[in-house]
Amino acid sequence: MKPRSPKNTQSSPKSSVKNKNKEKEESLLPFHPLPLSFPLPASLNRKSKSFFLILNILFFLQCSSLQEKPKEVYHKDLTATEKVVLSKIEEVENSGIKSLSYMYLLGDGVVHSGSLGVDKKGQIQRFKIGSITKLFTGIALLQLQENGKLKLDDPVSKYLPELVGMSSRGQKYREITIRDILTHQSGLPSDRASGFFLSPNTKDPEILAAFRSLPQTLSQMERNEPGKAHSYSNFGFGLLGIVIERTSGIGIEEYFQKNLFSKAGMKHSTLLELNDGSELVTGYSGLFWKTETLRPVIRDLTAGSLSTTGEDMGLFMKTFFQSKRGNGLLSPSSFFEFHRIQKGPSSNFQMKLGLPVLMEEKKSGEKSIWISGHSGSLPPFFADLLYDPESETASFLVGNTLSFATASIRPANKDILDITYEYKTGFKWEDPPLPERKKQNRLDGFYGLYVSPLGIHEVKPGNPPKIEMMGFDIDLVEKDNRFGTNLRLFFGLIPVKEKTLESMRIEFEAWEGTPIFTMYSLNAAKGSWGFGVLAKPDYRLPEKSFLTTYQTKDPYSLISRVELKEDKHGFVNATVYYSLGGMENSNQLPCQLESESTLRILGFGRNLGERMDLKKVDGKPVLVYSGIQFLGE
Template sequence: MKPRSPKKTKSSIQPKTREKEDSLLPFQTMPLFFPLPPYSNPKTKSFFLILNILILLQCSSVQEKPKEVYHNNATTTETAVQSKIEKLQNSGIQSLSYMYLLGDGQMQFGKLGGDKKGPIQRFKIGSITKLFTGIALLQLQDKGKLKLDDPVSKYLPEIKEIQKTKPNLREITIRDILTHRSGLPSDLASGFFLSPEASDTDVLASFRALPKQLSRIERKEPNKAHSYSNFGFGLLGTVIERVSGLGIEDYFQKEIFSKAGMKHSTLLEFHEGSELVPGYQGIFWKSKTSRPLIRDLTAGSLSTTGEDMGLFMKSFFLSKKGKGLVSKESFAEFHRIQTGPSSNFQMKLGLPVLLQEMVGDGKKVWLSGHSGSLPPYFADLVYDPETETASFLAGNTLGLATATIMPTNKEIMDVIYEYKTGSVMEFPPLLERKNQNKLDGFEGLYVSPFGVHELKEGKTPQLGLFGFDFDLVERDNRFGTSLRLFFGLLPIKDKTLDSLRVEFETWEGEKIFTLYSTEASKGSWGFGVYFQPDNQLPDETYFTTYQTKDPYSLIPRVELKKEKLGFPVAIVTYSLGGMENAVTLPCKMESSKTLRILGYGRNLGEKIELKTVDGKPRMVYSGIEFLGN
């Protein structure tokens, strides 16, 4: 076979539906949860809950060794990769952008579906934006303009006005925010989504007003628990502007996009020569959605193309030689396992890339990457810095196929890795555990980012997860899960569920449980914390449903009610991509008109304030003032 020219930038495999983009766009990876449709009936809800379980475990499917031999066989490799991409697009995604690097100087990219005659179409990549934000900060450190271990207050003095849950908390550093251990809120829902008709000027004004919100915000103890924070990454954008002296779009264009040769990428919405691909949502019938505009630009607003992502990765890899986007030292630091809170358990983070341990030819392989979700858009990037291989997928449709983007991307990366190295990449075995968990004293209620869970004792103990009671059975000196539906008559046999492990232990004196598997490290899905309700309740007039007047709100409503066991819960509804999802979170009274959501992790530990205006109840949560019914 003739060697391919290093100048070649397109795959030799040309799918019929493929468009040439150059002929004229959210660890744990944070799991993507498919929203429950509003007003859905119980049967529909059961379907979506099962779907949520499968999405949560989307990276947990058992990988079979490829039957084809890909090593150094470019034709076979590209045929296999293109087949996986086409199958994914045909499963229900209107348009799909892709890119992959085989580690040999070649770049393959393309787009399936959508408009083939208009301007080049960009795809939103959600939280993959955070990698670019981290690179920007490392660039500024390379130039001696800041240090990652500097307190954020050095560049953002407004953060000193923030309220504290405890006195004498240490200052937050830039590194704390980059590694999601700052103690800042996960989100400031007030103003997170903007009108789809907002101009770039309006978006920038909203982004730059974020520091003015700090006096109304409350922070928790830094380095106590991992808690994913879009709000924190929005603030890092302000740091970049103030230190560099450039507007955030100008900085990204000048210092990242232009240096990498990326001509069709932007944090904002309007970019000459390209446009955002329309978004769609739906299970069986697809409908066009409004364009999602967000305030926190540096947390998840970037839109790009497959070609640009390939150029980005190639330029980033050149950093290993001191000729890329950052210095050799910063490239290594970007991928170095950062120290973090003990609540990270076995999860590994870079700056802020997510790191996953694999095994290839008996040696450790640290895959890097991030997913991004800004419904209806979803994207996933995975790469190996050592072999300079990579795979990127982005889709524009919120539906059943969304759950298969990440596992498909992983399958593609497996093929590429074998092509490059000749070895099969596998997940490492679970760490050996000598003693079986004991449940004595662990029965009761727990709270995690997924809501309330109850561990029920019995001959076969059960744990409530995702709205179902799972039987806990002994496996590997831990607990495995087994699910039966329809009054226990229908066993659910699925390898993803069989691979799930549950472990009970104490952490800093608190009883907790963790979910994990061979494919998802312990702590990557957060953890459940034991709580004992004290049954203190607010005045009965506050038990009602609260609505916001903002038609674009991330949280349109919150219901405060008394749970059947007697403690208060907040049912928080999130609106994403035209669909809704609700999570039930237990609360504890701090005063007659203040509640605290229990637990550690994303959107947990937050404060809820109650008040009465003109005889009607109101609630303040995540910066939003909700009106009671």
């Protein structure tokens, strides 16, 4: 199916050609993916998994790949601009996405939106946008600050006294503020996996009850030091929804409808599942053959539950930009604060966060342009939103299919924003050069094992030295007074020529006295992929019966199973399996024994630094992690 011509929500002398069969628009919304790697089918043999491991690293690189700049000139040429934008969307559809919804703004206040692959003609269908929901949550909190209901630098315990009963990993930690959670540096757990996914048939009252139970779980959890490291937290953003309810005095859906959706004219958007006049589009998953998936229903509403359409997202961005002139969703000062680069922990390095928008620097001549946005993944849905607050250009793209094609959505959306910016300003932007570094890294004292959000890495001496990453040994070669990377597959016979891989740089340095390495490339700021921390195994193991596979009986559990075993490097290795959008993915989490009954996941970052508890029930091993009690085999 060819993409429909974009729909304009207001007339324009250069408006797009209207589609003759006036089907209703539909749009998608996803949320931040739990794992960083691509989900694999649960039933693969060892050879198949080796093949998919190779595809896995290529997928990871493709998600961040650098795009060639278009050679055409689009400035004020609406026909050429619309043609190339629609061709980009068509390419994504042809890559294997069942249904897509899109929106773009050319800086003139006209919303261009459309959809393709709709499975029910005449029915408006919504897409899940996942973690893009967090932008709406941040706007709501700034609105409440404007109205004197709260302050972003207030301790969260002022509104969530249940937080006082939460245990701390260390002593004398300072209070967690609302701003800490908005910028993912609160030290709260990344996720409360127990009860995260609900039955697809759960009704709105039961979803709200689960959502409002979040503060009661705080006494069962442990927090790390706030302000020390960036650690993405859906759990924290769920709690912020409770703060919104308690300070506004109304329910979370009512608040979003009254103060966000209605103000923007968004008629087909909702946090909950039921919405008169529209329904959620069917989702699909599969690497080669697409299978219909269950509807994803989550408890942490304000972290990633919003569903909407492309047209509604255009109306949202149009109204949001009007905040600059005092008649939008925020005051001009709050709009500025939303996009002001917030103070982050030293471990953020060069990663820039707003409240909570992600910000990326581009260069147009000598001028710096800060692109804002967020992606969202609630499998099988994946969405991406990018915009420039200054030129008021924007692009949004969302799909409903979890497959290899998922990787094409964000690069295509970046291309579209590039084009809309050129249409409005007449300029193209470029990636800024890497920060100057006068002295090359030296690896003396840095060889050894590291843990990061991407797993275990070994830095090995040699000519050239190597770093193990995602199961591959990657050569470290000197580039730009740093280490660059070379990868050759199949016994070193086939070099991998990929722009992000070739532009990747790795630096070794000391952070708080500990050897670390950081990675970045021309389009990924240093620190945005986390960082690796030198870890020395102590070879201590729990009682042998605990080294087994643990299962949960919950059919909708975010985590389906956990395997504990001795790692070849001397750690206790926890393999955590996530069930996402009909497919299974796993993360390798190296641990050390903290006591006879406690394992500590090593490292800093998402799902790192957290605790696993071991116990015996009726003589059988039991593992408790993220609120779930897993039974050992």
